[in-house]
Amino acid sequence: MHTKESLMKQLQMLGIDPRGTVLVHSSLKSIGQVEGGADTVLDALSEYMTDGLLVLPTHTWAYINAENPHFSVADSPSCVGVLPELFRKRPGVIRSWHPTHSVAALGTDSAEFTAGDERWDTPCARGSAWGRLLDREADIMLLGVDLRRNTFIHGIEEWLDIPGRMTDDHEDLITVTPGGERIAVPSRRHCGLSWSEHFWKVEGVLEDGGALRRGSFGDAAVMVCGTVETTELLSRMLREEPDLFSDNEPLNGEDKPLPLPKTKRTQPVYR
Numbered sequence: 349m350h351t352k353e354s355l356m357k358q359l360q361m362l363g364i365d366p367r368g369t370v371l372v373h374s375s376l377k378s379i380g381q382v383e384g385g386a387d388t389v390l391d392a393l394s395e396y397m398t399d400g401l402l403v404l405p406t407h408t409w410a411y412i413n414a415e416n417p418h419f420s421v422a423d424s425p426s427c428v429g430v431l432p433e434l435f436r437k438r439p440g441v442i443r444s445w446h447p448t449h450s451v452a453a454l455g456t457d458s459a460e461f462t463a464g465d466e467r468w469d470t471p472c473a474r475g476s477a478w479g480r481l482l483d484r485e486a487d488i489m490l491l492g493v494d495l496r497r498n499t500f501i502h503g504i505e506e507w508l509d510i511p512g513r514m515t516d517d518h519e520d521l522i523t524v525t526p527g528g529e530r531i532a533v534p535s536r537r538h539c540g541l542s543w544s545e546h547f548w549k550v551e552g553v554l555e556d557g558g559a560l561r562r563g564s565f566g567d568a569a570v571m572v573c574g575t576v577e578t579t580e581l582l583s584r585m586l587r588e589e590p591d592l593f594s595d596n597e598p599l600n601g602e603d604k605p606l607p608l609p610k611t612k613r614t615q616p617v618y619r
Contacts, residue, residue, distance in 0.1 A: 378492025380567030
């Protein structure tokens with residue numbers, strides 16, 4: 349049985365900087381039995397990062413669209429797991445206002461970090477919270493999930509203007525603020541192939557290049573990706589081969605990963 353204390357010790361062993369910034373993609377089930385359940389997991393993450401910034405994705409892309417355009421910052425549930433949904437409701441947590449790719453943050457500069465995402469018409473703009481992860485030299489913690497869940501890679505593709513990743517046209521989406529104000533947010537969306545389903549193929553490259561390290565959290569296997577190193581390596585690869593993620597063929601003879609768990613929705617996760 350894992351405890352808050354044992355989980356915090358594992359965060360230390362993973363080399364997570366408690367005064368830095370970490371974004372966590374997660375599978376709660378992969379962690380195993382925890383005394384106190386999901387709340388203890390969030391307690392461990394939050395307490396460890398007391399002097400830093402803890403960020404979780406609270407995306408709503410699976411159901412906020414032209415037919416259902418109203419994103420409520422306070423009420424719209426996250427479509428990316430149990431921990432993000434519980435986290436966004438916790439005292440002190442601030443959620444950004446992007447209608448499809450919001451994040452929630454707790455800790456140092458959380459208001460500044462999440463501010464203004466509704467000004468951008470793309471999911472992971474360089475000036476958004478996703479770009480600020482790079483500015484802050486943050487870590488991306490993949491807790492029981494693999495690179496196919498790493499939304500930050502979508503950001504790298506966007507900043508390099510890789511062709512075929514986003515729609516040319518905008519959907520007329522609306523953010524409803526915690527105070528009830530309605531803000532028009534014309535938004536482009538990810539489109540084309542399920543690009544993120546192919547992100548796994550650069551795992552070995554990132555590890556060999558010092559951008560990815562491994563460890564455990566509870567029973568879960570964890571990969572930690574440094575945003576600076578990941579951006580440098582993948583930017584170079586994508587400039588040389590913009591179609592890097594256009595197929596599911598492994599690089600350097602690596603084995604293909606196991607299929608991702610099925611969800612209730614048919615869309616690929618993190619679009």
